Amino acid sequence: MADKKELRIGLIGCGFMGRTHTNGYKRVNDFFPEVGYRPVLKTVCSRTEEKVQAFADQWGYESIETDWRDVIARDDIDAVDICTPNSTHEEIAVAAAEAGKMVLCEKPLARNVEEGQRMVDAIEKAGVPNTVWYNYRRVPAVSLIKHIIDSGKLGRIFHYRANFLQDFTINPDVPQGGEALWRLDKEVAGSGVTGDLLAHCIDTAMWLNGGIKDVSAVAETFVKERVHQETGEEEKVEIDDACIFHCHFDNGSLGLFEATRYARGHKALYTLEINGENASLRWDLHDMNRLEFFDYADEPEVRGWSSIHVTEGEHPFMDKWWVPGLSIGYEHTFVHQVADFLKSLDNDEPCSPTFKEAQETQKVCEAILDSASSGSWKETGVEW
Amino acid sequence: MADKKELRIGLIGCGFMGRTHTNGYKRVNDFFPEVGYRPVLKTVCSRTEEKVQAFADQWGYESIETDWRDVIARDDIDAVDICTPNSTHEEIAVAAAEAGKMVLCEKPLARNVEEGQRMVDAIEKAGVPNTVWYNYRRVPAVSLIKHIIDSGKLGRIFHYRANFLQDFTINPDVPQGGEALWRLDKEVAGSGVTGDLLAHCIDTAMWLNGGIKDVSAVAETFVKERVHQETGEEEKVEIDDACIFHCHFDNGSLGLFEATRYARGHKALYTLEINGENASLRWDLHDMNRLEFFDYADEPEVRGWSSIHVTEGEHPFMDKWWVPGLSIGYEHTFVHQVADFLKSLDNDEPCSPTFKEAQETQKVCEAILDSASSGSWKETGVEW
Amino acid sequence: MADKKELRIGLIGCGFMGRTHTNGYKRVNDFFPEVGYRPVLKTVCSRTEEKVQAFADQWGYESIETDWRDVIARDDIDAVDICTPNSTHEEIAVAAAEAGKMVLCEKPLARNVEEGQRMVDAIEKAGVPNTVWYNYRRVPAVSLIKHIIDSGKLGRIFHYRANFLQDFTINPDVPQGGEALWRLDKEVAGSGVTGDLLAHCIDTAMWLNGGIKDVSAVAETFVKERVHQETGEEEKVEIDDACIFHCHFDNGSLGLFEATRYARGHKALYTLEINGENASLRWDLHDMNRLEFFDYADEPEVRGWSSIHVTEGEHPFMDKWWVPGLSIGYEHTFVHQVADFLKSLDNDEPCSPTFKEAQETQKVCEAILDSASSGSWKETGVEW
């Protein structure tokens, strides 16, 4: 440890994502001893002093800040990690980049394409290392999908389908806005399930199956009004509660995507399936250590969907953890992304998904929302 | 048995569906002794004498015909069962109805709305008993879904999704047309997966969740040319290999449907899921004796998706078969429909789905194909 | 059909098993047209005239008898099918064999080894075709297991485990004895779950994995007294409610078996698993169309348990039924056994399991009961 370089982290935001990222920083060297950097929890920032102090105490940050500008102004910060609501991403990221800081930004990159583009421009101008926390790519089973596809086992792809089903806003008494529920406030979040959930599905999809060319979408807001926590008033809900779209990928395959917060019985059911000429794959987040694989090359008599318990040394990331048969969980995806970010610094290479890649997902999200409001197909303009 | 009335069947077509229906007729009285009718296998008709004679011998039909008009002309036939390709449904059904025969027609009702409407008109004018073989309604687990929904356990419905995934035409060497593959010939079938597979999903969906108001669809033909079995030439494939649509139901819920013959690893994977305010249900045809049920009313600590093995005496149709834990299969759905058809004669009531109901499914299919070709939303005009 | 030889059946007993066998006779020619025989439902026999007449009417038997001796005495009966309680098997089977009838006997063969041996002796002396209805061998997935094992894919076998879990006697108010519950009456049944459930597991196990050499067992009667339906009195329950045993197979593998009627939530959960050096297999009756297969020869990265939907044309018996993806059920196992019995007549070969093979299962059952009562290991004396 002594010979590792320090990577001094300034974390902005100390909510749920602040916890997942911090856990990633704290664990990475225990399990990825080969990386050249050692994250140091230099400071954490949030507007409410009492809250941020408690967070710093619990997690071991050396100091606190209550204005994110002060984090960026500090000389002892190498990397700024943005875990604040979407409406603040642009301003912080641009300032951090201009100050020459590395930037790690929680997804989605921004509220819209316009903001995202300014962020990409600033990052590229500054030439600083950067990444966006689309963490699900680094579920070992999902990384294994990528590996299997790259091996050519699937052949021509016909279908890609994914959904992300939750049920946490069914109750109309759930309010909108405020610290806990900004995801329901369009001004802060930019969109509802499209940016929150579909963005994950789209990032994975384009990573695995290439660019999405055009989309046709429908969105719905089932509960039309909710009390806003900042005003105390019933206000119109402007985000999309549910959104469905189909699309063409650049490779000619058909895509089908759905996200909702109104699927009773599902908490974080991100599922994906890809059907190729010669093989198919499917996965879901509720059973994240398993991957199902159908290979037409198997003997007809014993051909079936194989349930792979992705916990073997041969599987992505799994040689770092325990022994075959023993599972890892959600939080490990963030440890993996930290590890890959640190390796990218070692090797002076980009850490995917970069801001630039995340902006392509942003384009798809915007095309979806446009299509949903216009009722017609939209080109995405994605370059993958 | 002696005191049962005869229902003298004239079966037209002796392919796969001829077998499933015949099996239904032969078994119904063994398991549903309470019905007042006894099907009698009077005649079976197909153009090729040798083939139809072999079928009659194997299954026990009393006679054969090689021209369907001769079936309809016979006085000793009470009910005409149409198992021929879609392009012949209208002509046979209309003639049968005009001759005062009961008519049982394989799905889809017709190639298009126009044909379907003439069939409905003829049937209604004749006032004859009729039904269309959307057999999946009578999978006990699917009938149980209907029962649970009707009980009010789900509350307001938010989402309905279904797909029907097959993989049997991935190989481009599979030809189109001819007796075995008329489903790939647009002239004969009317459409591809839309009429063949989505029609099943739509019939079940409207039965369970009410009318579909409008649709937005995409269709694809992955293999553009195939040898036509009648000409021996490579010809353009005009049917839809895959079709996806989303829709609004009259009750405000969002629907999502997909069918394809290019989903490697799936043979007849008809799945459906419905998410309500208070409960959700899902089912698939590959594990057809199971129903999954999530009930938010359960205690939080033990709340989960319950896998119901639908083989108990309390479950629809299952008191007729074996004992709890012992499965039935695909063919039983046809026995159930025959039983219900015979009961409908006993009670002088319609046997759902009637031609009129099946025509509503036809309207949705046509709207789907229109939407897919135009790229815009289409109203279905369904009245459910 | 006209050119098939008649096989004139005399069915003795018209309970649950009478129905399953009759259904087998009635359906076999529809699906196995190649067999040379045609079962004819000549007569059915049961002590209560009204009941047997109703059965004959429903299922189409030509006549009834109320004394089984009259069935055997009839010249127009080729085969006697014994579906009566276990205590009657010996007397009927021996008489039928001596009269030169073919004999099909419901399992278990007898109440004990002594009875079974007299049955085998009589059958062999008479030289008549015979079989015992251990129907689960002919579940297509179970037949496929046999095929895979015979192919050598498993290598040396280490473990075999099976259980048969039910829950239908948990309620202490369930009585014992009488027509419906003779399985709880030791005098009639011979034993409890050992003869009723374990016998199935043992027959399959020895068919798949060879002879069982010795056993160590424990049995339990959880509800000590139940009202006897014939006396109306609380009487001691003498059958085994639950029985567990482990054993050595002749091939050196370890076996583990359990049966109970006190496993809440399981109806007919017959499961089996076999672990070989190179591959493993598992199956259960509740999802009877699926077989799970693990093959160590697969590439490490994608190695997993494959869920084979045993509905393809390549799978045992399945070319006779529908198309890939479409399930069959419990009753089909009896159709398959009838088909194989008829083929065995065509070919003048034994139809496995014969009385002689079923007697080996009887020996294991008796060793189990002996071991359970003595608390020590017992040799079975099985010759497989």
Added chain:
Amino acid sequence: MADKKELRIGLIGCGFMGRTHTNGYKRVNDFFPEVGYRPVLKTVCSRTEEKVQAFADQWGYESIETDWRDVIARDDIDAVDICTPNSTHEEIAVAAAEAGKMVLCEKPLARNVEEGQRMVDAIEKAGVPNTVWYNYRRVPAVSLIKHIIDSGKLGRIFHYRANFLQDFTINPDVPQGGEALWRLDKEVAGSGVTGDLLAHCIDTAMWLNGGIKDVSAVAETFVKERVHQETGEEEKVEIDDACIFHCHFDNGSLGLFEATRYARGHKALYTLEINGENASLRWDLHDMNRLEFFDYADEPEVRGWSSIHVTEGEHPFMDKWWVPGLSIGYEHTFVHQVADFLKSLDNDEPCSPTFKEAQETQKVCEAILDSASSGSWKETGVEW
């Protein structure tokens, strides 16, 4: 953090278990901020200096030792954590207790009852806090089982079954002995799968279902000779490769247990099922975030096995981690045990399982091995 008391850890052994425990110490305060103690990684000890230094560097131990006696002699150590092979447990634990250290010992407690008893005596005489790392109790789903049983939902228990299936020693070329494979060396391990795997199953079983009264077992060593890593010679394998036993629990239920390292396709498949009069539960380690629950009190029509995704705030330990639907993994069980150990210090209460409880498991293990070698039932002498 500043106000927490230090708990200065001396870890003895730095193999696989050294990693899991260390990870537990490092993470506990991040997720259980309410505990009054803060583990400090004071020293780690192993015989090979180079190896232990590398471990200390990677994990952040302040110092190293190469003789465990030096750890015990240090004044700055509060708690000794024993992660060394079984043959060393007694000596270290007794010395540590006599030195007044808290003792945390990896399972099984000892090689046999005699050693275990001396350890219990020493611990009790010293009166020091102690615990044994039977970590699977603290899988949230397993803790939930305990909670459901304690709620009375199951009623009278009839059956308990568990197995622990692995496949890692099938290859006869795997050697025995040495640092990596001491589990195959009887002198060091005491037994094979009995102490390694069945001990886990027994600890959980008695915690959930009370004492095991007597056992009847069979054991097998499939590969009779393996190269010993210390001698380089083929030597007789003396441990049990596989072990099966059935038993009576004090509450009258029947138990059935199996462990093996020869079940091809299973890596760490610890499964358990418990059947009560009114409800049943089952769980397996490969899908450790799920619990299956059958409740006979549910309405008959919708009764089934409920798959509970044990990731909700209502579930044991899960309010400490992420949000509903997001899984945790194997390692979290150790964090939970550390948390409970620290709480037990706060409250001056024992942390279950204590040495005394673990000794009861030891008694069952010894009875199993005795029964397997004698072929007869053995009383365990357990007092639960």
